[in-house]
Amino acid sequence: MGLVGPAFVFLVFFALQSESPSPEQYVGRLQRLNLLSPVLSLCTLINLGSFFLLLRFEQLERARGVLLSTLLMAILVAYIKFSG
Numbered sequence: 001m002g003l004v005g006p007a008f009v010f011l012v013f014f015a016l017q018s019e020s021p022s023p024e025q026y027v028g029r030l031q032r033l034n035l036l037s038p039v040l041s042l043c044t045l046i047n048l049g050s051f052f053l054l055l056r057f058e059q060l061e062r063a064r065g066v067l068l069s070t071l072l073m074a075i076l077v078a079y080i081k082f083s084g
Contacts, residue, residue: 001050
């Protein structure tokens with residue numbers, strides 16, 4: 001999953017919720033409404049399930065990669081939230 005899972009979830013969210021013709025306009029609208037960081041946080045939740053599944057099947061290196069990508073997403077969300 002890593003970074004691909006949250007990106008896929010974001011695209012599905014865009015397809016279901018968006019009235020904008022492009023993802024760039026949709027992201028701009030989310031920024032104006034101060035909803036970009038909460039949406040990205042929700043998109044990252046898919047990593048939680050994949051992390052625990054990978055631990056269950058003893059895929060420790062892959063679980064470590066999912067954890068690292070989740071931390072990178074957390075840093076991105078914090079940057080977006082606190083950058084103004």
